[in-house]
Amino acid sequence: MVKISLGSDHGGYELKEALKRHLSSIGHEVVDVGAYGVESVDYPDYGEKAARSVAQGECSRGIIICKSGIGMSIVGNKIAGVRAALCLDEEMAELSRRHNDANVLVLPGSRTSPEHAFRIVDVWLRTQFEGGRHQRRLDKIRALEKKKGD
Numbered sequence: 001m002v003k004i005s006l007g008s009d010h011g012g013y014e015l016k017e018a019l020k021r022h023l024s025s026i027g028h029e030v031v032d033v034g035a036y037g038v039e040s041v042d043y044p045d046y047g048e049k050a051a052r053s054v055a056q057g058e059c060s061r062g063i064i065i066c067k068s069g070i071g072m073s074i075v076g077n078k079i080a081g082v083r084a085a086l087c088l089d090e091e092m093a094e095l096s097r098r099h100n101d102a103n104v105l106v107l108p109g110s111r112t113s114p115e116h117a118f119r120i121v122d123v124w125l126r127t128q129f130e131g132g133r134h135q136r137r138l139d140k141i142r143a144l145e146k147k148k149g150d
Contacts, residue, residue, distance in 0.1 A: 007050030012065025012109035047075035069108035
């Protein structure tokens, strides 16, 4: 199975907890980097922890959650080597993996029920990267990450 870092702010806490139970129940190893309650916290702190664990190879994939998913998307994509994708449904999850090799999934805590999140995550985890023309595009993204002074 897969080792997955899981992070949220207060707006995504309840969905994170539901996903933690779901992922563990189907055999995945979950690394919970916080938040650990519904008290107000700063989403960049937890998004960075989860995304860095993927970029550094400590976890194979990451899932980050905030109220809208927008803030966590921005944070995740600031980390070199992370391709964070905000997915609102199963089709977006599948395409994020097949075409973009997304290694961090972003979910909006306020717009995603646990049951819907389980379906999105399950599709995202089982979908493989297609490679081919998509690899050329990922190589261009990696080149952007290496540019200095932009």
